[in-house]
Amino acid sequence: MTYKVGLLGLGTVGTGVAKIFQAPAGRHPLLPExxxxxxxxxxxxxxxxxxxxxxxxxxxxxxxxxxxxxxIVVEVIGGIEPAKSLILKAIANGKHVVTANKAVIARYGNEIFTAAKQKGVYVMLEAAACGGIPVIQVLKQSLGGNRISELTGIVNGTTNYILSRMYFEGADFGATLAEAQKLGYAEADPTADVDGFDAADKMTILASLAFGDRIKLEDIYREGIRSITSADINYAKELGFTIKLLGIARRVEAKDAQDRHLEIRVHPTLIPIQHPLANIHGVTNAVRIEGDPIGEVVLSGPGAGSGATASAVVADIINVVAVLKSLPNQINQLMGCSHEHYAKIAPIENTVTQFYARLLTHDKPGVIGDLGTAFGKHSVSLNAILQKNTIHDGLAEIVVVTQKVSELNFQQAIATIRDLPTLHSIPTVLRVI
Incomplete structure (x- = not known):
């Protein structure tokens, strides 16, 4: 029996898929079928x-x-519509679906997976997050016996390329973004990438698989990298950090089961240089997973592009065909979606983490004391403070790194500092992993 695929889209990814099927030699033995x-x-x-x-x-x-x-319908046209409607029509017609469309899955996964479960068909989405890294397969199957406590990832290649260039070459954000656009690593409208929308879509999918509940995209805190400057990169280096746009998803335990929740956020983050994600550079993606009993697992590889994404799409097609051949009238529970409830996600104000802040102050006596008083008033302890001797336009640049503190307390301290007569501005506030 030959299994027939309907390929929606013949752009970068669709072309990659077609080329794999045109050259099956040395690949999986099911491809000729x-x-x-x-x-x-x-x-x-x-x-x-x-x-x-x-x-x-x-x-x-x-x-x-x-x-x-x-x-099997393979959707690689991208965008919300007509992709969403085509996926739902395919499911209604009893067809299995393979998609690379993170935006549709992140926003309409509830509707899509509910419809698929009712029709007894599969919706496969390995290509929707992290391109060629088989992280979805790992979460659904390979780590199925683990209780995942944390998933942290560099899940957007464009921002990782920009931040890597800024780190190694000292360039500013604007110039580096323009170079990324020229090389095809960034779109003409880079909003989805540099403002964190793409990463939030992917974290919706990955967190749902990691923690076994559906995730509402709008519950994920999101912040992009436009505010990062070469000055921040250099201060991070001096303090022993690099800066990455991270997706962070954690399980937060509590004595009362009703108080247990998830913490999911996307934002630029200072990472210690010894951290396993610190040396992931260029357009490469990487995901770090902590689980019991496995401990720590790090997966890395190409996050986008014709070859990487097509590889994931074809792997999903093969998996569907393999199941259809071996279990033609049954549903493989490992490939389906059994999530029915939405996770409780804590607001960003409840997060406890360290912070980095770069402040410009008027060069007057007592500035450090004023800052210390403002931080102390809101129970914010400082881990490091740097004041450069270089002063321009009568301003001094001060960098502080806090101890772990609640987001609410830190933001209250920042609000107090903004009212200080000695403050000029606060160009950058970042979180530290």
Missing amino acids: IEIALVGVRSLNKQRDVAINAEIVTDDLESIVNDPAID
Whole structure:
């Protein structure tokens, strides 16, 4: 029996998928039993980097999800619509779905997985988070016997490239972003990447798998990297840190089971240089997982691109076909989604962490004392304080790193400091892992 795939999209990822199927030698032995039967594109006239029989290419995307001969629909067109509607129609028609669409899954996963469970079909999404790193497979299967306590990741290659260049070359954010756009690492509109939206989408998916509950995207605290300057990078180096955009998801225990909750956030973070994620540079992604009894596991690899994402898509297709061959009338529980309840996620004000703050003050006596009094008033203890001798325009630059403190107390202290007559501005506030 040949299993027929309907491929929605023939862009970067779709082209990569097609090329794998065109050269099956040396790959999984199931590949010859799988056929790309139809390909859906937005424009029939666009030049493409892969040779596809024109007879199977159509711009009628709905005809693919409605075709009774198609067993698996692969959605790699991206965006919210028509991707979401096509996925739901495919499921309604009893077709299995493989998708790389993190935005749709993060926002509409509840609707999609509920529909899939009712129809008895699979929705596979390895390519939706971290590209070529098989982190979803690891969370669903390989670490299935573990109780995950924390998942921390560099899950956006664009921001990691920008911060890596800033770290090694001392360039400012704007110039580095422009270079990333020129090289194709950043989109013309970089908002999704540099403002943390892409990372938040991925953390919605990963946290749901790690902790066994559905996650509401809007409950995740999100902050991007636009405020990071070369000065912050240099101070971080001096203090023994590097700066990364991290997705952080933690289980927070409590004596009363009703008080147990998750902490999920995305923001630029100071990481000690000895931390396993500190030396992940360029467009590479990495995820660190802590679990019982496994301890610590770190996965790293290419987070995007034709090869990495297509690799994950094809692996999902093979997994679906393997199950269909061995269990044709049953559902494999390891591949389905059994989550039914939403996790309780604590507001960012409840977070306890260290903070880094860079302040510009007027060069007058008593400044350090004023800052110390303001911090102390709100129970914020300082771990380190730096004041540079270089003074420009009558201003002094002061950097502080706190001990662990609640977000609420720290922000109250910052509000007090903003009212000090000796303060000029607070250019940067960052969290420390």
